[in-house]
Amino acid sequence: MYYLDDPKETQFIDPADMQFSSLPSYDERWFEDVHAIFTLENVKEQDKVMMGMLASLGIEKGKPYNPDEKTKKAMRQAVIDAYYYMQKRILHSADTSRTWWEGKHWGNGMFADKNSGFSFIYENLIDIDTRAERYFIGTYYPQKLGPQPATQYLFALADEDGNELEAGKTYSFTMPANAPIKQFWSLIIYDVETWAFIYTPEKLPGLSSAIDGETMQKNRDGSTTLYFGPKAPKGKKSNWIPTGGKKPLPVLRVYGGTEKFWDKSWTMPDVKLVK
Secondary structure: OOOOOOOOOOOOOOOOOOOOOOOOOOOOHHHHHHHHHHHHOOOOHHHHHHHHHHHOOOOOOOOOOOOOHHHHHHHHHHHHHHHHHHHHHHHOOOOHHHEOOOOOOEEEOOOOOOOOOOOOEOOOOEOHHHHHHHHHOOOOOOOOOOOOOOEEEEEEOOOOOOOOOOOOOOEEEEEOOOOOEEEEEEEEEEEOOOOEEOOOOOOOOEEEOOOOOOOOOOOOOOOEEEEEEOOOOOOOHHHEEEOOOOOEEEEEEEEEEOHHHHOOOOOOOOOEEOO
């Protein structure tokens, strides 16, 4: 990317073995990023109140940003507090409407606003906290979410006993045979601390029935049991997702769920603690 009055020659880079930092920095650098964004982006009507608050911190469109050490210290603590507030909202949510199956511990990872969109803007208010929670864990949501979208994400926020998943432990998940899914499913293990992939030497954040279906072991009844943890269980490496010692967040992705999936007449088991 370059400014139009200063064109650059296009470079072609193979990023296959490169890592790029694309996550927010939850310290005073967070405000540096905010300044960089709002200096370039147009301000919408709904942003003007926030822009006024940012101005009180020395963040103004088109002006240099140079907070003193006292301000940086306060900003750092504010971002840390916000981070833990959002983590608590997500991991200990009192909103039971996001539970996918009654009695299970799978949550709706694609929850939208009351208008089936992702703006969280209503006639009389903007639902700031829920919108912050939505975009705290992801971006690139569709403009509208239909009643049976092509993709659904389910978050396992606890094991079958209702306990939080722990770092360093091994867990299993069994996908029943003949699941009501037209295309494929995948299980991705995210890092709860970052809500991003877990980077390990195996370079394997998840397994998919489409890509790994031929190599994953099947149970006698046709179901598939996957394992995730620091080490592969003996004889189960083809069905194992490494967690690198991180606290895991299992996310099941369903591509092309059928009516039985959406009306919830079909269910699948919770994640189980192995050891």
